[in-house]
Amino acid sequence: MIALPDIRSAAAVIAPHVVRTPLLPFGTGWIKPENLQPIGAFKLRGALNALARLENRSNGVVAYSSGNHAQAVAYAARLHGVPAAIVMPDNTPAVKVEATRALGAEVFIVGITERVERAEALVAERGAALIPPFDHPDVIAGQGTIGLEVLEDLPDVEAVVVPMSGGGLISGVATAVKSLRPDVRVLGAEPELAADIAESLRTGELVRWDPLKRAQTAADALRDEPSALTWEHIGRYVDDVVTVSEDEIFGAMVRLVRRARLVAEPSGAVAVAAQEKIGGGGVAVVSGGNVEPALLARLLAG
Amino acid sequence: MIALPDIRSAAAVIAPHVVRTPLLPFGTGWIKPENLQPIGAFKLRGALNALARLENRSNGVVAYSSGNHAQAVAYAARLHGVPAAIVMPDNTPAVKVEATRALGAEVFIVGITERVERAEALVAERGAALIPPFDHPDVIAGQGTIGLEVLEDLPDVEAVVVPMSGGGLISGVATAVKSLRPDVRVLGAEPELAADIAESLRTGELVRWDPLKRAQTAADALRDEPSALTWEHIGRYVDDVVTVSEDEIFGAMVRLVRRARLVAEPSGAVAVAAQEKIGGGGVAVVSGGNVEPALLARLLAG
The missing domain is CATH 3.40.50.1100 (Rossmann fold)
Incomplete structure (x- = not known):
């Protein structure tokens, strides 16, 4: 705790x-x-703290989210100058996809059931760090x-x-x-x-x-x-x-x-x-x- | 100045x-x-300062306004426990009249051309202090x-x-x-x-x-x-x-x-x-x- x-x-x-x-x-x-x-x-607070405390963030960060956590991680990553890959389900409103891209993140659109798997694959491929939304x-x-x-x-x-x-x-x-x-x-x-x-x-x-x-x-x-x-x-x-x-x-x-x-x-x-x-x-x-x-x-x- | x-x-x-x-x-x-x-x-800032600096506010304050200054004076007066009389023109939206009354002010509805005159009359009758909107x-x-x-x-x-x-x-x-x-x-x-x-x-x-x-x-x-x-x-x-x-x-x-x-x-x-x-x-x-x-x-x- x-x-x-x-x-x-x-x-x-x-x-x-x-x-x-x-x-x-x-x-x-x-x-x-x-x-x-x-x-x-509020999601920005947690994303900023988590990203700042990563021991190795040079390979970038990964998050899966259709919502505010996506933009929070994208914003925090841009601030720290590290690449962000955000996995979003294919039912995400276009406006949220665009907002996340506008913050400089690379967005991956996947089926809703595949998002965790895809995020974990990106972490493995890139040596990037996953920033979970709450856990x-x-x-x-x-x-x-x-x-x-x-x-x-x-x-x-x-x-x-x-x-x-x-x-x-x-x-x-x-x-x-x-x-x-x-x-x-x-x-x-x-x-x-x-x-x-x-x-x-x-x-x-x-x-x-x-x-x-x-x-x-x-x-x-x-x-x-x-x-x-x-x-x-x-x-x-x-x-x-x-x-x-x-x-x-x-x-x-x-x-x-x-x-x-x-x-x-x-x-x-x-x-x-x-x-x-x-x-x-x-x-x-x-x-x-x-x-x-x-x-x-x-x-x-x- | x-x-x-x-x-x-x-x-x-x-x-x-x-x-x-x-x-x-x-x-x-x-x-x-x-x-x-x-x-x-923002009007609350000026109204609060003006009211706080009145040498004699025991007879209350008067303002004429159809807008934000009315509510600012009413709010400031309630805070200081002094009576507020607000003169509003008869074309003021009902919602603003009600908001001003809800703050405890006494509201006087008059023709648009009469508002200054009425406010000055209230000042004279009551020995109250006028709080102008900007001057x-x-x-x-x-x-x-x-x-x-x-x-x-x-x-x-x-x-x-x-x-x-x-x-x-x-x-x-x-x-x-x-x-x-x-x-x-x-x-x-x-x-x-x-x-x-x-x-x-x-x-x-x-x-x-x-x-x-x-x-x-x-x-x-x-x-x-x-x-x-x-x-x-x-x-x-x-x-x-x-x-x-x-x-x-x-x-x-x-x-x-x-x-x-x-x-x-x-x-x-x-x-x-x-x-x-x-x-x-x-x-x-x-x-x-x-x-x-x-x-x-x-x-x-x-």
């Missing part, structure tokens, strides 16, 4: 390259707008820097609400928060349609949901499931889970536009929807803002 | 109550997202704190791009920037449809445009004109003006959503449109984000 010194060390490593996001008042609580990071999501201590420590910043900015915070899927973000944030302030509540937020961690915490053991079931949520960045590593952090540190409906997610997206002037993707609004559901208060992490403009237009025209 | 110590002093006064907005990378330059202030616009040294000094923050965060900044209308924002920012770093260029941004300051700087004297002409721009917060006080600051400090078309403004709004995950109102995107027009670089101030959701939906569906 990771510990506070790993997160403090990550904070020093990534500070020159990430936006120090402020807390913004929202209702009776606060939000932390990680959608304002250069690639539009790695350096990635988790990078995401945890958000927890440090929350405590710095709001020492009397009572609760932190964090979206969960693979669990990298909440593992890092919860480790930071509970190490420094065990009294602060750490709440996970999940879409009802992908609430496998909520069920796991209720039953006390890691349950697996059918990926096709999880794929039904519009929160497309929250369709993953924890690894053994993230589940260990979650089981130890997370106090409770709040699940939200698709309508609650879309409603939170609209309120973020109207009341906070922020664009969130569905996954990025899940913690805010959870915060609203429990009556406000605390700090909710707005994890990303890479939404299809047409979806946002439909919701705003509502 | 105001000077650097006024702005430094304002910064100390308002710091506990405003969001310390970060600089965000945008294209080859940066943006300063003042739309993230609690009321969605006041304390308001200008409050807005100038943005300039200090830009220099703190980006010491090697080459240019700052600021929207202009009444001129309070650019007067404050330019005073801060030029006092500390005379080599940094200060550029004003105006809609072509309300480019009276551009013409004034070209001809060397303050020209007045027909308010009905200025009212044609969608940038509804930029339909004012300078006072003698702000014109003095502008003439002394502003290096050049960039004017932008309505289409360039709308285009910048869309790019702010897609690339910066920020919601700007048309006026709030004018400096960004100007920044883009001159090829990027520098810091553009995103001055506000209180846009009608239906307008944003139309632009995004575009």
Whole structure:
């Protein structure tokens, strides 16, 4: 498991390259707008930390992702001047493929079932290093820097609400928060349609949901499931889970536009929807803002 | 004219109550997202400073505004526990009237030509203090704190791009920037449809445009004109003006959503449109984000 010194060390490593996001008042609580990071999501923190700590990165890095992790790794690699190969499934929206290429990465489009295999082949062929989206201590420590910043900015915070899927973000944030302030509540937020961690915490053991079931949520960045590593952090540190409906997610997206002037993707609004559901208060992490403009237009025209 | 110590002093006064907005990378330059202030616009800075410096505020404050200044004064008054009376013209959108009332202000709806008169009557009746939207040294000094923050965060900044209308924002920012770093260029941004300051700087004297002409721009917060006080600051400090078309403004709004995950109102995107027009670089101030959701939906569906 990771510990506070790993997160403090990550904070020093990534500070020159990430936006120090402020807390913004929202209702009776606060939000932390990680959608304002250069690639539009918190994922940059973990990717930057992992890449900076690679002992040998001269042969480049490899990642598989259809989403924000792809751009995070591409961005971090460009910053460090190393080549990045990103494996993306063939159902990835063209706009995301182009955004990843625009950051200088070489993109490999494969069938959804082949992506891990292809990434591993690239690692073997090139002697490159794989940067996983969440299942790695350096990635988790990078995401945890958000927890440090929350405590710095709001020492009397009572609760932190964090979206969960693979669990990298909440593992890092919860480790930071509970190490420094065990009294602060750490709440996970999940879409009802992908609430496998909520069920796991209720039953006390890691349950697996059918990926096709999880794929039904519009929160497309929250369709993953924890690894053994993230589940260990979650089981130890997370106090409770709040699940939200698709309508609650879309409603939170609209309120973020109207009341906070922020664009969130569905996954990025899940913690805010959870915060609203429990009556406000605390700090909710707005994890990303890479939404299809047409979806946002439909919701705003509502 | 105001000077650097006024702005430094304002910064100390308002710091506990405003969001310390970060600089965000945008294209080859940066943006300063003042739309993230609690009321969605930079106006909070000036209103807070002016209100805090009133010698006698026990009888409350008065303002006339249909826009962001109304909510700024209402918010600042609530914070200090003093009554606020806001005079709004009868063509103010209901949503802005309600937002101002929701902040605890007493709202007076009057014909557009009567608003100054009514505000002055309220001041006389109540012994209250008028907080003007831009024509006041304390308001200008409050807005100038943005300039200090830009220099703190980006010491090697080459240019700052600021929207202009009444001129309070650019007067404050330019005073801060030029006092500390005379080599940094200060550029004003105006809609072509309300480019009276551009013409004034070209001809060397303050020209007045027909308010009905200025009212044609969608940038509804930029339909004012300078006072003698702000014109003095502008003439002394502003290096050049960039004017932008309505289409360039709308285009910048869309790019702010897609690339910066920020919601700007048309006026709030004018400096960004100007920044883009001159090829990027520098810091553009995103001055506000209180846009009608239906307008944003139309632009995004575009």
